[in-house]
Structure formats: C-alpha cells, structure tokens
Amino acid sequence: MLKQKNQPHYLGHRSRLKQRLQDGPRALADYEILELLLGYANPRRDAKPLAKALLERFGSLRGVYQARQADLMEVEGFGDGLSVFWALWREFLARLGEQDVRERVLVDDPKVVADLARERLGHLTGEEFWVLLVDASNRVLGWECVSKGTVDQTPVYPREVLALALNRQAAGLVMVHNHPSGDPKPSNADVEITRQVKLAAHGLGVKLLDHVIVAGKRFYSFRKASLL
Template sequence: MSPADAPHYTGHRSRLRGRLARDPSSLADYELLELFLAQVLPRRDTKPLAKALLARFGGLPGVFAAPEERLLELDGFGPALAAHWTLIRELWARLSETPLRSREVLSDPDEVVRAARARFGRSASEEFWVALLDAKNRVLAWERVSRGTVDQTAVYPREVLALALKHHALGLILVHNHPGGDPAPSEPDILLTAQLARAAKDLGLRVLDHLIVTEDRHASLQELGLLGRG
C-alpha cells in the first residue's frame, strides 16, 4: 500500500506514538485510549470509540472498571477488546496485590484496602476475601472466600477458619465490598464479624479487622469499635 492509499488515521497514529515516546504526559486521555485500542484494532480508526468510551463512563477509571456487558453495548467494542480489558484489569489487580502476595509485613491496613479496591472494589456483586497473617503480621495468603449477588454473599465461618488453619495463620483481616457505594457496615456484617471473631478465638486465632470497600471509600469495623459487637 502506498502512502497515498494508507487510511487517514495512520499518520495521526504515528504522530501519537511519536509524542508518546517523547512525552507520554502530553497525550490527552482519549489519545492514550486510542493507542491502547489500536493494540487490538490496528486496522481501525480508534478515536471515535475512545471518545465514546470516555463519554459513556466518565473518564479512564470508569472505562477500565466498566462491566463487560456495558462495554459490549458500544458499537465496535467486541469480544477481542473485552478479553484485552480483562487482561489489563487482572494485571492491575495483581500489581496492587503485591504486598499481600509476597510475605511482606503488613504495616498499614490501607494496603489491604488498595488491593481489595483494585481486585473487586467496583464489582457489581459482593465478594468476600480474607488476608491471612502470621505472628509477625506477614501475609501468608490473600484468598477469595465467596462471591455473591449485588447485595449479599454467603460466608460460612468454617470456610474462613479452614483457610486460616490450612495456611497456619494466626491473624485474619476480613474484606468485602458493597456494590451500592456505601461502605457502612450492615447489621449482618456486624453479626458475622462477631461470630467469626468468637470462633477464631476458640482456635487461638485473632480477627484483626473487617474492612468494607467501595470504589472510593472504605469502612473499618475495628476503627468503628464494632469488631467484637454482636
């Protein structure tokens, strides 16, 4: 194909890549998204789709956290892009989970909050995870216990405690999300925490906190004085 026959967007895309190499911060959000989309759609002008995604979801964070079914509603967003989105989100979640997967000493509960938010903070359904710690607060494991619906997930204390015993943990930090956006603990959250704390104590284990995360906020039952209530 001669330069004259090349699609109109090839020169534009080449210029974007040049700017990316020289100064990535100079690119607008839609331009970065154009180049990202072009990794999967190299033979399409990706600017319209980039702008449509940003308009629909309100910015890059919303674009990359959007549920697959809503992404697929956009004209031009097909299964190949959906797979690419899943890949980038999984990479981001694992990078955020690094402190929880490398046996580091957990010095700040916010590290758990950040990992949880990256992994499932924007999920449309509730998920319940647990960080299992040793006597020195090193993370032994970070595992999902259950996944439920938009407003509840079934959690059985015996499953949580079985994970703790399996990994020879002494401390537990419980974590789940509230898809509705309000991190305030519900009465069932408080009762479950108390039940788990009592059962853990009988086995010589400690529930250190129960964190509830949303897209941009979180609540700590320990900070609220609710860890042993119920």
C-alpha cells in the same frame, strides 16, 4: 506510494501518538492514552472516537477501567474482543497490586487492604468475599477468595474462613468483600458474620484484624469504626 496513500488515516495518527509517548508520556491526554490501549486491542480500527466516548460515559481513566462489563458493552464500538482485552488488563493490574502487598513487610493500614481489594473487586457486579492472611508480624501469607455471590450478598461461613487461616498457619486475618451498590456501609449480615468469625477465631488463637468493605472509591473499615 499508492499503497501509502490508501492506508487508513488513523495509522499515521497512531504512529505519531506512539512517538509522543516515547518522547514524553506525561504530555498525552487521557483520551490519547486510552486510544493507544484500544489500538493495541483492535489495530484495524480508529480508536479515538471510542476512547472519547468511554471517557465521556465513565468520567475518568479509573472510571473506564473499573466499569462493569455490561456497561462497557453498551458503548458503541466496544465489542467482545475489547471485553477480553479489558479482562486481561484488569487481571494484570490486579496481580501487580497483589504482588505489591505480598512484598510489604507489614500490612497494618486499612487503606492498603482497600486498594488491593478495589483492583480485584471494584468492577464486579456481584459480591465476592476474600480473606487476607498474615503471620504474627502482619506479613502477608495469602490472599484467598472464600465465596462469590449475587449483587447484594455472598454466603460466608466462619468455618471456611478459619480453615484457610489454619491451613496457612496464619496468626491473623482481614476479611474483605465488595458492595457493588456503591455504599460501603455494612449490612446487618456483615456485622453478624464479623462477630461470628471474631468469636470463632479467638477460640483458635487467630486474630481477626479487620473487616474491610470496598464500594467504588470508598471503603469501610470495622477497625477504624471501632467495631473490632
């Protein structure tokens, strides 16, 4: 009994949270869901204060999930161990999203591509350029990273994009990259690389279907903007 009394108070609270989760997960508040996740990453610490602090700082579960590592580390109690856990959590969910897209019969909606890219690129502090490769029926053949850059640019060469398409025998492709600034509006460089790839792809019998830029919750589609 003495050992039971000396246990940290949060262990009993966490046990009750787990039981509530099993009884009906929708009844848990957002901070309680986050608290349980944090508890698995650091079981020897009361996770409730940190869960509430993270939600206060970033506004929502998605805001916490997509927050940049440097910003997360500024919250008291969020250390290196949790940083590793966050990286693992993000990678797991990103792969689930990628699997969903690969299993789709058709990829014909810019929002589908934007949702896929947001899971992979939404939290990054630097730009990354990816290509979604499809067959003649718009079924996914590949989802590949072409290049990584800085906070406001990433070097992209048409030959690298088209080499991926030819290697996978793709009939079409969608170019995708992120804007860490939060503004999805394309830069002059974005417009120019789109023009160059479209021209080069046409000469090889490959169709550039879209160029999607993700920035936070927003995205920009060249196709929807009638620029392709």
